[in-house]
Amino acid sequence: xxxxxxxxxxxxxxxxxxxxxxxxxxxxxxxxxxxxxxxxxxxxxxxxxxxxxxxxxxxxxxxxxxxxxxxxxxxxxxxxxxxxxxxxxxxxxxxxxxxxxxxxxxxxxxxxxxxxxxxxxxxxxxxxxxxxxxxxxxxxxxxxxxxxxxxxxxxxxxxxxxxxxxxxxxxxxxxxxxxxxxxxxxxxxxxxxxxxxxxxxxxxxxxxxxxxxxxxxxxxxxxxxxxxxxxxxxxxxxxxxxxxxxxxxxxxxxxxxxxxxxxxxxxxxxxxxxxxxxxxxxxxxxxxxxxxxxxxxxxxxxxxxxxxxxxxxxxxxxxxxxxxxxxxxxxxxxxxxxxxxxxxxxxxxxxxxxxxxxxxxxxxxxxxxxxxxxxxxxxxxxxxxxxxxxxxxxxxxxxxxxxxxxxxxxxxxxxxxxxxxxxxxxxxxxxxxxxxxxxxxxxxxxxxxxxxxxxxxxxxxxxxxxxxxxxxxxxxxxxxx
Numbered sequence: 001x002x003x004x005x006x007x008x009x010x011x012x013x014x015x016x017x018x019x020x021x022x023x024x025x026x027x028x029x030x031x032x033x034x035x036x037x038x039x040x041x042x043x044x045x046x047x048x049x050x051x052x053x054x055x056x057x058x059x060x061x062x063x064x065x066x067x068x069x070x071x072x073x074x075x076x077x078x079x080x081x082x083x084x085x086x087x088x089x090x091x092x093x094x095x096x097x098x099x100x101x102x103x104x105x106x107x108x109x110x111x112x113x114x115x116x117x118x119x120x121x122x123x124x125x126x127x128x129x130x131x132x133x134x135x136x137x138x139x140x141x142x143x144x145x146x147x148x149x150x151x152x153x154x155x156x157x158x159x160x161x162x163x164x165x166x167x168x169x170x171x172x173x174x175x176x177x178x179x180x181x182x183x184x185x186x187x188x189x190x191x192x193x194x195x196x197x198x199x200x201x202x203x204x205x206x207x208x209x210x211x212x213x214x215x216x217x218x219x220x221x222x223x224x225x226x227x228x229x230x231x232x233x234x235x236x237x238x239x240x241x242x243x244x245x246x247x248x249x250x251x252x253x254x255x256x257x258x259x260x261x262x263x264x265x266x267x268x269x270x271x272x273x274x275x276x277x278x279x280x281x282x283x284x285x286x287x288x289x290x291x292x293x294x295x296x297x298x299x300x301x302x303x304x305x306x307x308x309x310x311x312x313x314x315x316x317x318x319x320x321x322x323x324x325x326x327x328x329x330x331x332x333x334x335x336x337x338x339x340x341x342x343x344x345x346x347x348x349x350x351x352x353x354x355x356x357x358x359x360x361x362x363x364x365x366x367x368x369x370x371x372x373x374x375x376x377x378x379x380x381x382x383x384x385x386x387x388x389x390x391x392x393x394x395x396x397x398x399x400x401x402x403x404x405x406x407x408x409x410x411x412x413x414x415x416x417x418x419x420x421x422x423x424x425x426x427x428x429x430x431x432x433x434x435x436x437x438x439x440x441x442x443x444x445x446x447x448x449x450x451x452x453x454x455x456x457x458x459x460x461x462x463x464x465x466x467x468x469x470x471x472x473x474x475x476x477x478x479x480x481x
Contacts, residue, residue: 002123016143017309021150024367026374028278034385035274050461053175055270056448060263061178064251068170071252075170078163089152089473095145098137103319105130132319132335142309147302153470154296155255160467161289170287172251172456176449177243179266183445184240186265187438191233194434198226201426204417218265218423225427229434269386269447272455274381283459284377288467290370297363304359307352310344377457384454391447398440404432 053065069075069319106129140146202222208214274280281287318336345352409429415421 015141016146016302017305018143019298021298023291023294026371028281029378030276032274032277032378032385033382034389035382038389039271039273039385052272052455052460053171055268055272055455056175056266057268058178058266060260061175061266064174064178064247064260065171067251068174069167073252074161074383075167075326078159078166082156082159082163083329085152085156086468086473088371089149089156090208092145092149092152093474095138096140096149098135098314101134103130103134105131112174126324128321128323130319130321132317132321135315135316137312137315138313141312142306144303144306144309147299147306149250149474150470151296151299151303153473154292154299157292157467158289161285161292164462164466165285165289168456168460168462170250171460172452173341174247175452177246177250179445179448179452180264181243181247181260182263183441184236184243185262188233188236188240188262189264190434190441191236192436194430195226195229195233197430198222198229201315201413202226204413205423208417210353213419214423221423221427225430238471265441265444266448269388269392269444269451271451272456272458274385274458277378277381280377280381280458281374282464283462284457285459285462286293287370287373287377288462288464289374290366291464292467294363294370295364297366299364301356301359304352304356310342312342315339353429361379380457381454384450384457387450388447388454391443391450395440395443395447398436398443402433402436402440405429405436409433460468 051062051065053061079224107125108125108127138145178202202219205214205218205222209216209219244253244260247260248255251258289467315433316338318334320334409426409432412421412429416423416426
């Protein structure tokens, strides 16, 4: 009997119910629409990959980014979620192995009055005992447990990909907040210069009013313009504080614990080489998570199909039982038993069929989610490349507009001081200059944000091979505590 069961186990150990997983194929474009002729095709292997923010060449940003993965509480929670998923996969794998148990007992027996044997010898209380070992093993003949292990391993890989994606998102969010912070600094510096220029204009109007060459309305107009600039300068301080607070939280600090000194707007706008679109399937953690979700759902189909087949279990018991206990481990008191059992639900009212149908539907849902994730990824990269190209052209035009507006404002002020121009012309020219300068700063901000978004949408240096393998996830010995 034992030989028959062993042969059956060996013969069917490689059999698993349900379909084996194959990644579905997708139609992938040969190149990005915007990249040719504008973005270099080389992969820029010498550029930082995981630390993509170093391409912006800002030391403060580098220091802040280094704190995200270490101190961010949300990422710490995602890490422990991954650890939980690994433990669940290892727990499922333990079902492939037999379980062992030990039981020991001792009983003291006696009566309230004296007892004598038939030959008149006094008989006192006696102690009996037993010591038994049990073993049980549910054979995974149809692969139900192995399919569950496959699903749980894939789920652990999903958790690892989600951790990588959350880390990348937090790093990108910090970079964007930092870009916005530096825009606020640039606006504060610009408005400070504007206040100084308006003070000069006010002094000129006051002198001309004292000389009787202009009316008091020119002085009031200059004062109004100056106070408006001062008000905008104060408002920028509040905007800056909000971004500084957001950066503090992303780096795991209370807002009161982090102060970032004022600094210039980032000047360099790096463009990450996008390579060919097909590489994106291995470089984005959200795509990796969606792909692993398909594998997990596919394995669950096998779990549902395996429920059609009977469960076969083996059991064994061995030990000793003796009265009195002093002879417990005598061979004459040994006991043992071997057994096997099979269980099968004969009628379930169609529940098993519906469970299989539900598992297949969940798998097909995950396939469509994967396809949509990939399409959205292509869309995001195309948007980033298009934005970067458009903003670069816009920046060139806007720089010329700022130069022209600065020259026009200076000419208008000189002519007003010479008495050949009214003050309305000066105000109009100065307002135009300030607006063009702020627009130039905003365009640079948009270029930087698009650059950060491109690094994020290209995966930030992530590779699908970075995910832990099934062997790594199951590396912990099944019997380890």
